[in-house]
Amino acid sequence: MNYFKGLFILPLIYIGTCSATVKGSSSDDLKKIITCVSDGNTSCLNDIPDKTHDLNFEESIMLRDAFAHSLLISPSQTLDTLNRIDRGVAKTGDSFIRDNYGAEIVCSYMIDSNKYDRESFFKYYSIVKSNLKKTGGKGKSCLELMNASVEEINYEERMDKMKWGDKKYPF
Secondary structure, three states: OHHHHHHHHHHHHHHHHOOOOOOOOOHHHHHHHHHHHHOOOHHHHHHHHHHOOOOOHHHHHHHHHHHHHHHHHOHHHHHHHHHHHHHHHHHHOOOOOHHHHOHHHHHHHOOOOOOEOHHHHHHHHHHHHHHHHHOHHHHHHHHHHHHHHHHHHHHHHHOOOOOOOOEOOOO
8 A cells, every 4th residue: 555655645746846936046947947847847847847937047057958958758748848838938028038948949959959969859850750740730740840850950061161069968
């Protein structure tokens, strides 16, 4: 019976780590939010648009990267969250910070090619491309942005102007 108790308590503990807010929060709270988004946690993704109003530039980049990773795990829910963020931006106007983690930038930027190697970049693209196709029409515009970015990177490579990082992406 104690085994079954653990099955119910552990998810509640995990969900609890995603309930932190950025506003007035510590760096530990921010780390929990970033980890939760990166893990593709559905309850966290549902709440995140309401918890990111006070991010600074560096934190917004961390959130962008977390959303990019979340596309590997929970593409449909991640797209829903990004679309909610975009709708919020459309209502309130563009924001230098919030523009760093909307659907357009997450889908077109993907992972940092200056940090990660070519193999990691194209593996990421291949996995997310497959995931987005499975979402049907929902992933169409994100996939189009990714395809355009990859086209540009391929062009840069042909022109011998592309510089890759040396790290392996943590899939």
